[in-house]
Amino acid sequence: MHLPHSTLKQEFVKKWIMGLQRCKFSNKNMSIFERKKAIKLSADTAMASARKGLTCWSRALISNPDRPVPTRTRRASSACKKIVKRSRRIRRTAKCGGARKGQITRSIAQCLVRKRTQILKSLIPGGVFMNEVCLIEETLDYITSLRVQVDVMRSLASASARASEPHN
């Protein structure tokens, strides 16, 4: 399932250029905002379709390309901070023996893992439907694809920046 980096890159570039050509950037009446949306949409679609339907996140992204910015992350991260604060307080006031302390530490760790898993599910397209093993496998693939996307977009940005210079 995991493609080598260069193959994935080629697939992405091919599909992204196809998508960008369809955007008709030569239309001068496009606003900067519309252009940005078109670029991002074509990049996300290219990234997802480069996986050729082999991963859940790519299918989820193609069927729902408008990735909502998760707003609950702030709440979830402040909940995490509360848990960590509470655990420090408990550790300080715990007068019982080592076994009980170990139990408390373990349950805090489990709580943190549960909260952070929920956050991760909100970040991966289609993550809410995945079990834990699937989620981690999909995350591994998603991160690899995101890196390729950023790589290629950076290269195009620097090529375009050079193209905009008056003398080459």
Place this chain on the structure above:
Amino acid sequence: MSGRRSGSGVSSISDDQITHLVFKLQQLIPELCARRSHKASASKVLQETCDYIRNLHKEVEDLSDRLSQLLASIDTDNDQAAIVRSLLM
């Protein structure tokens, strides 16, 4: 995640499987892959993963912004511009 013992009879997910996957994730995250030999805790790996993905998303947004401005202004007459124009427009 690491706490799932014999409690839930439904899942046949082994702890080893999850630990191994979490370790693979650790190797992918730049913040954590420096400590190759030492396994970070699952909650730490998850936190760094979420932060890393958010950073990557932000980079894509910023690059889309930048590209939308750059591609709007490719009117110049150099070789690079001709290539980009023929490729994308």
